[in-house]
Amino acid sequence: MISEAMTGLGKKRSTIREIFEYGNQRAKIVGRENIFDFSLGNPSVAPPDCVTDVINSFVAEERAEVLHGYTSATGLEWVRQAMADSLNSRFGTKFNKDSFYMTVGAAASLCIVLKALACPGDEFIVPAPYFPEYKCWIENTVNCKCVLIPAEPSDFQINFTEFERSLSKNTKAVIINSPNNPSGAVYSEDTIKKLAALLEEASKKYGHPIYLISDEPYREIVFDGIKLPFVTKYYRNTFICYSFSKSLSLPGERIGYVLVPDEMDDCKDVYAAVCGAGRILGYVNAPSLFQRVAGKCADKTADISIYNKNRDILYDGLIKAGYSCVKPQGAFYMFPKALEEDEVAFCERAKKYDLLLVPGRDFGCPGHVRIAYCVQTETIERALPVFEKIAAEYRR
Amino acid sequence: MISEAMTGLGKKRSTIREIFEYGNQRAKIVGRENIFDFSLGNPSVAPPDCVTDVINSFVAEERAEVLHGYTSATGLEWVRQAMADSLNSRFGTKFNKDSFYMTVGAAASLCIVLKALACPGDEFIVPAPYFPEYKCWIENTVNCKCVLIPAEPSDFQINFTEFERSLSKNTKAVIINSPNNPSGAVYSEDTIKKLAALLEEASKKYGHPIYLISDEPYREIVFDGIKLPFVTKYYRNTFICYSFSKSLSLPGERIGYVLVPDEMDDCKDVYAAVCGAGRILGYVNAPSLFQRVAGKCADKTADISIYNKNRDILYDGLIKAGYSCVKPQGAFYMFPKALEEDEVAFCERAKKYDLLLVPGRDFGCPGHVRIAYCVQTETIERALPVFEKIAAEYRR
Numbered sequence: 001m002i003s004e005a006m007t008g009l010g011k012k013r014s015t016i017r018e019i020f021e022y023g024n025q026r027a028k029i030v031g032r033e034n035i036f037d038f039s040l041g042n043p044s045v046a047p048p049d050c051v052t053d054v055i056n057s058f059v060a061e062e063r064a065e066v067l068h069g070y071t072s073a074t075g076l077e078w079v080r081q082a083m084a085d086s087l088n089s090r091f092g093t094k095f096n097k098d099s100f101y102m103t104v105g106a107a108a109s110l111c112i113v114l115k116a117l118a119c120p121g122d123e124f125i126v127p128a129p130y131f132p133e134y135k136c137w138i139e140n141t142v143n144c145k146c147v148l149i150p151a152e153p154s155d156f157q158i159n160f161t162e163f164e165r166s167l168s169k170n171t172k173a174v175i176i177n178s179p180n181n182p183s184g185a186v187y188s189e190d191t192i193k194k195l196a197a198l199l200e201e202a203s204k205k206y207g208h209p210i211y212l213i214s215d216e217p218y219r220e221i222v223f224d225g226i227k228l229p230f231v232t233k234y235y236r237n238t239f240i241c242y243s244f245s246k247s248l249s250l251p252g253e254r255i256g257y258v259l260v261p262d263e264m265d266d267c268k269d270v271y272a273a274v275c276g277a278g279r280i281l282g283y284v285n286a287p288s289l290f291q292r293v294a295g296k297c298a299d300k301t302a303d304i305s306i307y308n309k310n311r312d313i314l315y316d317g318l319i320k321a322g323y324s325c326v327k328p329q330g331a332f333y334m335f336p337k338a339l340e341e342d343e344v345a346f347c348e349r350a351k352k353y354d355l356l357l358v359p360g361r362d363f364g365c366p367g368h369v370r371i372a373y374c375v376q377t378e379t380i381e382r383a384l385p386v387f388e389k390i391a392a393e394y395r396r
Numbered sequence: 397m398i399s400e401a402m403t404g405l406g407k408k409r410s411t412i413r414e415i416f417e418y419g420n421q422r423a424k425i426v427g428r429e430n431i432f433d434f435s436l437g438n439p440s441v442a443p444p445d446c447v448t449d450v451i452n453s454f455v456a457e458e459r460a461e462v463l464h465g466y467t468s469a470t471g472l473e474w475v476r477q478a479m480a481d482s483l484n485s486r487f488g489t490k491f492n493k494d495s496f497y498m499t500v501g502a503a504a505s506l507c508i509v510l511k512a513l514a515c516p517g518d519e520f521i522v523p524a525p526y527f528p529e530y531k532c533w534i535e536n537t538v539n540c541k542c543v544l545i546p547a548e549p550s551d552f553q554i555n556f557t558e559f560e561r562s563l564s565k566n567t568k569a570v571i572i573n574s575p576n577n578p579s580g581a582v583y584s585e586d587t588i589k590k591l592a593a594l595l596e597e598a599s600k601k602y603g604h605p606i607y608l609i610s611d612e613p614y615r616e617i618v619f620d621g622i623k624l625p626f627v628t629k630y631y632r633n634t635f636i637c638y639s640f641s642k643s644l645s646l647p648g649e650r651i652g653y654v655l656v657p658d659e660m661d662d663c664k665d666v667y668a669a670v671c672g673a674g675r676i677l678g679y680v681n682a683p684s685l686f687q688r689v690a691g692k693c694a695d696k697t698a699d700i701s702i703y704n705k706n707r708d709i710l711y712d713g714l715i716k717a718g719y720s721c722v723k724p725q726g727a728f729y730m731f732p733k734a735l736e737e738d739e740v741a742f743c744e745r746a747k748k749y750d751l752l753l754v755p756g757r758d759f760g761c762p763g764h765v766r767i768a769y770c771v772q773t774e775t776i777e778r779a780l781p782v783f784e785k786i787a788a789e790y791r792r
Contacts, residue, residue: 001568001604002662002669006512009672040466047460059451064443068646070436104500104650104679111678116402133675140676172397208397250464252684254500266398273398276406279529280536282507283500287683288648 005140014132015362016040023356036355036383038371041181041332043249045302045374051248054296058289067292071285073275075102075257079295083257086298091230099261101274102286102294105254106217106243107133108278110175111141113213113239113258115277116270118142122172125149127158128364129335131181131215144172151365156185156326156335160194167202173211174199178228179218182363182370183335184311184328186222189229196235203237209265212238217256218331220247220301223308226329236263244294246331249302255290307332310373310380317384321391332374335360339394343369349393353386401536410528411758412436419752432751432779434767437577437728439645441698441770447644450692454685463688467681469671471498471653475691479653482694487626495657497670498682498690501650502613502639503529504674506571507537509609509635509654511673512666514538518568521545523554524760525731527577527611540568547761552581552722552731556590563598569607570595574624575614578759578766579731580707580724582618585625592631599633605661608634613652614727616643616697619704622725632659640690642728645698651686703728706769706776713780717787728770731756735790739765745789749782 013021016039023037058067074080080097087093103109114124114137122144126134128151138146147166152159158176176195178187187195195212203210214231219242222228232238243256260271285291311328318325318336325336338346344359347369360368373380409417412435419433454463470476476493483489499505510520510533520534523545534542543562548555554572572591574583583591591608599606610627615638618624628634639652656667681687707724714721714732721732734742739762740755746765756764769776 001515002513002666003511003515003673006669006672006676007665009675010668010670011672042466043461045461047464051464052455052460055451055455059448064448065439065441065645068443068447068648070438070647104683107678107680111676115399117398119397119399137676137678141678249461251466252681253464254680254683269403270398272406273402274406276402276404277399279405280402280507280532281677282503282533282537284503284650285648287500287650287686289685290683 009136009140016358019356019358026354030354034354036379036386038373038375039356039358041372041374042251043246043302043374044376045249045306047249048297048300048302050297050300051250051293054293055289058292068288071288071291073278073285075100075286076291076295079291082295082298083259090299091233093230093232095259095261099259099267099271101258101260101271101278102291103256103258103278104283104286105245105256106215106241108254108281108283109241109243109256109258110134110213110215111137111281112274112277112283113241114138114142115281116273117172117211118144119172121170123147123168123170124172125163125166125174127151127163127176129156129180129182129360129368130175130364131177132362134175145170148364153326153365153368156180156183157187157191158195160198164198167198167210169206171202171206171210173213175213175215177215179222179330181218181331182333182358182360183326184331184333185326186226186228186329192229192231192234199235199237209237213241214238215241217243217246221304221307221332222330223311224329232259232261232263236261237265247301248293248297250290253287253290255286255294306377307374310375310377313377314371314373314380317380318387321384321388322395323387323391332372334371334373335365335368336371338367338369339391341367343367350390353390355383355386355390405532405536412754415752415754422750426750430750432775432782434769434771435752435754437768437770439642439647439698439770440772441645441702443645444693444696444698446693446696447646447689450689451685454688464684467684467687469674469681471496471682472687472691475687478691478694483626486695487629489626489628491655491657495655495667497654497656497667497674498687499652499654499674500679500682501641501652502611502637504650504677504679505637505639505652505654506530506609506611507533507677508670508673508679509637510534510538511677512669513568513607514540515568517566519543519564519566520568521559521562521570523547523559523572525552525576525578525756525764526571526760527573528758530571541566544760549722549761549764552576552579553583553587554591556594560594563594563606565602567598567602567606569609571609571611573611575618575726577614577727578729578754578756579722580727580729581722582622582624582725588625588627588630595631595633605633609637610634611637613639613642617700617703617728618726619707620725628655628657628659632657633661643697644689644693646686649683649686651682651690702773703770706771706773709773710767710769710776713776714783717780717784718791719783719787728768730767730769731761731764732767734763734765735787737763739763746786749786751779751782751786
């Protein structure tokens with residue numbers, strides 16, 4: 001007599017969470033230092049000082065009933081303006097406050113955009129590898145069809161042959177995630193240009209806009225001096241779904257935004273739909289103290305160089321040990337090939353050494369395993385001999 | 397090509413918000429001190445000191461990446477145990493941590509419970525006067541039928557004649573809100589007992605549990621030494637939807653919980669459905685710093701005596717001026733009869749004096765007006781002559 005779908009979703013924890021919980025249990029037996037837990041994307045680097053400074057100064061100086069009071073549903077004006085200013089100065093865009101809707105994190109941003117867009121019969125395209133919750137939200141939050149595109153494992157850009165084939169009159173939007181969880185790939189300017197051209201063409205062909213939903217929680221975490229192409233500059237019907245969880249290392253506080261750019265077709269109506277969706281999903285306003293933190297720290301990040309160092313040590317070590325892997329250029333994930341076709345069996349073997357990895361099939365890409373290297377550098381250094389030992393087993 | 401329903405919901409602001417925005421515009425012209433804005437339920441009393449103390453101590457003593465990190469989706473264990481302990485000590489209940497699911501405020505609590513329960517064809521009963529968003533969520537978040545019960549204006553308890561008539565095989569749940577927004581009425585033990593008996597009987601008759609959803613953001617704001625009947629003690633199939641917005645004066649921070657009591661039929665499955673619903677509505681976890689604030693301050697409240705004083709001054713003043721009103725016993729709202737049948741016309745007349753009230757029809761109870769007296773006491777004192785002046789106009 002209750003919703004079976006919801007009971008099912010509540011009972012089936014994600015594989016990532018299962019592995020993480022297993023790690024916690026094992027840690028109690030063999031000691032935390034003997035577990036090599038690469039399961040969870042929980043930032044290991046401390047938030048930048050500005051986070052604590054901003055909390056302290058607002059708590060000291062603002063009247064508490066104002067500081068913790070309701071804000072407008074769209075967010076505080078000055079905070080939204082700060083979001084615009086930060087993007088404009090870094091990406092050469094020309095946004096203003098009225099294009100931003102502050103949210104309770106990236107998951108909220110995505111659910112709100114899906115809900116704002118979805119009509120019965122709509123299809124949403126998701127290129128693999130992808131964050132597993134996308135499929136869950138498309139199918140359950142808005143009851144639409146999730147069309148998955150197989151991965152392009154040579155570089156983890158987009159498999160455009162498959163992509164073109166998947167476009168149809170029912171396509172409402174495409175969700176991309178660059179820098180990518182789980183591959184760490186950053187979509188090149190070429191990829192974004194090609195994607196934009198195909199969407200432009202298909203929008204014309206089918207007589208309605210096909211939206212691009214750019215999920216960018218890792219936008220600030222890029223290496224090797226890469227310049228990330230800012231997607232709205234290439235395709236006007238783009239939503240940016242952002243979260244400060246990873247850049248400021250505060251995933252528990254749930255703060256992010258949806259950006260509906262001025263250039264978007266019918267942008268006022270679309271923005272209103274975003275407001276309506278936020279309202280009916282039960283979001284009254286984004287947390288008020290952390291709106292202020294986001295507003296004051298929008299240009300800051302945690303010390304990304306630590307993730308860069310982790311990547312270098314892990315990547316070099318894996319290659320040396322005989323693993324094959326596309327070198328990640330962002331986020332804090334690596335996505336090597338398993339040493340046998342069945343990556344679940346590979347993960348089980350690793351588990352015997354208390355090395356915890358996530359099978360690629362959860363991300364729509366079997367044969368690979370995800371390593372979340374947002375851990376202490378020392379954990380990586382101590383795990384590398386284990387990776388070597390497993391590789392040696394496979395060579396036997 | 398986007399969701400028309402969402403655009404509509406986003407464009408049509410609630411009447412309350414419209415009036416509030418009007419007040420802000422008027423304040424710029426005639427000065428804030430000349431506006432008697434009783435439109436919004438935004439707590440006027442400062443949060444208790446413990447809120448600031450807890451923030452300061454956690455920020456000073458906990459590692460920032462832990463403090464602001466992900467928590468379990470259900471909430472921190474010690475926080476959930478603190479929720480249980482607080483209720484157990486104050487209401488003689490026997491809950492434990494596993495019955496609690498921390499949420500991003502009361503709106504989230506309600507949307508999650510609705511989503512956990514709703515199946516196609518379900519009906520949800522809402523006795524008037526009611527918080528307007530209930531209808532919006534029932535109709536739009538879960539696409540079910542909202543069955544409204546007319547108010548019982550003699551005391552704003554439940555109109556049981558109408559209530560009995562509205563029960564059907566499709567009834568999934570009843571939403572109650574006591575202390576009530578907008579009437580300030582507190583449901584008596586008799587009311588709760590009668591409601592429980594009717595739901596018990598109907599559950600038996602229709603062969604499935606009919607749930608009670610008790611929305612209790614004003615639970616801690618009661619006057620005259622009233623003992624609030626704790627609903628789960630009278631009816632086992634009750635969800636408690638709570639928020640700390642009003643008791644701790646932090647509505648902007650979005651922190652609350654859903655309580656699924658052990659006594660509920662199939663409570664494990666129902667709890668799982670709550671988790672599933674939270675997941676697909678995009679709630680990853682309740683804000684982590686404010687989970688801790690709630691955990692440490694669960695037994696505390698803002699200075700409720702200020703609302704009590706406001707109530708007394710306003711109630712006495714209105715009665716003296718010839719208004720007719722059920723004396724509120726809780727929350728911070730008063731719901732007198734308008735001085736003409738069409739309360740919208742009455743509100744328009746009051747508006748000419750910059751006295752801002754909300755018409756009762758928005759709460760399912762035309763002929764009345766809501767006064768949110770969570771304002772400075774001085775504002776009430778200065779508004780009373782205006783109420784008198786308007787009453788005099790009607791006597792002419």
